[in-house]
Amino acid sequence: MDNPIYLDYNATAPIAPEVVEEMLPYIRTHFGNPSSSYAIGRHNKEAIEKARMQVAGLLGTRPEEIIFTSGGTESNNHAIRGAVFANSEKGKHIITSQVEHPAVTEVCKSLEKQGYEITWLPVDTYGKVNPEDVEKAIRPDTALISIMHANNEVGTIQPIKEIGNIAKSHSVLFHTDAAQSIGKIKTDVNELGVDLLSVAGHKLYAPKGIGALYIRDGVKLEHLIFGAGQEHGFRPGTENVAYIVALGKAFELVKDNLQTNNNHLSQMRQRLLDRLIEKCQTTIKLNADLNNCLPNTLSIAFENVDAHTLASLVDKKVVFSTGSACHADSVEISPVLKAMQVNSRVAAGTVRISTGKYTTVKEIDYAVDTISDAVNKLL
Secondary structure, rough: OOEEEEEOOOOHHHHHHHHHHHHHHHHHHOOOOOOOOOOOHHHHHHHHHHHOOOOOOHHOOOOHEEEEEEHHHHHHHHHHHHHHOOOOOOEEEEEEEEOOOOOHHHHHHHHOOOOOEEEEEEEOOOOOOOOHHOOOOHOOHHHHOOOOOEEEOOOOOOOHHHHHHHOOOOOOOEEEEOOEEEOOEEHHHHHHOEEEEEEEEEHHHHOOOOEEEEOOOOOOOOOOOOOOOOOHHHOOOOOHHHHHHHHHHHHHHHHHHHHHHHHHHHHHHHHHHHHHHOOOOOOOOOOOOOOHHOOEEEEEOOOOOHHHHHHHOOOOOOOEEEEEEEEOEEEEEHHHHHHHOHHHHHHHEEEEOOOOOOOOHHHHHHHHHHHHHHHHHHH
């Protein structure tokens, strides 16, 4: 292989060629300001609205309930801060989980410093939230529940529909971070029962720096930035037309190929796991229940193998993530694995391997040969 096999699609994905083609005219020639009244401006405004329809079409909602952002982090910030600030009369209590992405946990920690009280729900050994714990945590002053749709590290899919029903029965706003799930599993806002949903474009073959936020009609959000009024006033500033068009195309591709992609991702992951078990001369532990997991995500621990050493041995041939951060004098377990009560020895041997729609059988077999050879040398 001329280049390393890329198996870290949960970190980011390459831009799809069809997406590049769709956005190029808006970089090269279609430069008009969408707020202008003349033709080249109106053309770009129409392109934005087409993209809004494409995003809404996949999510099962109406275009006017979609706003474009710079990515998942901005969407999460606006959903959480915007919701609690706009509904301050409800109270200052927020419910979230211990396995959220930093784009949620850091927002909540910031709000704690402003007088909000956060309930950090525990998870089981596979990283799953118990809906009963959500219901028990709800109080009269609960302003928001924020639980991710699927975990970025281990792939566990949360019981969002059940939690959505609970939130609705208690008249509590419900937000989900769907950065990892869109493009891999069905993500319909009405089936899920969410009021707010965050999107990150670069996880589904669009460029980095573009995302979206679904805001259910009637939900009040505080404006976090102010300006001329673009994106219904929630995200003022001249729109990034090329990237918005790219996101729309990426969503269109997902909608047309969701089941095909899902099947391919599952097949590649299963081949990867089966062959690693066959070729590695050590015990392999699964960190997630593959029956309730993103189809592309494999979080596993190699017994008696240090994941960082393994990754460094193969990084010129295969690229993946590890389950801990290595510092000068210590190894820090990821908060997700810690919340799952994974012991330090298992966490130190944990890797996250995530496949994508461009992953081939040849790449999987090459990756397995490379990883298993390195694992067996380290034993």
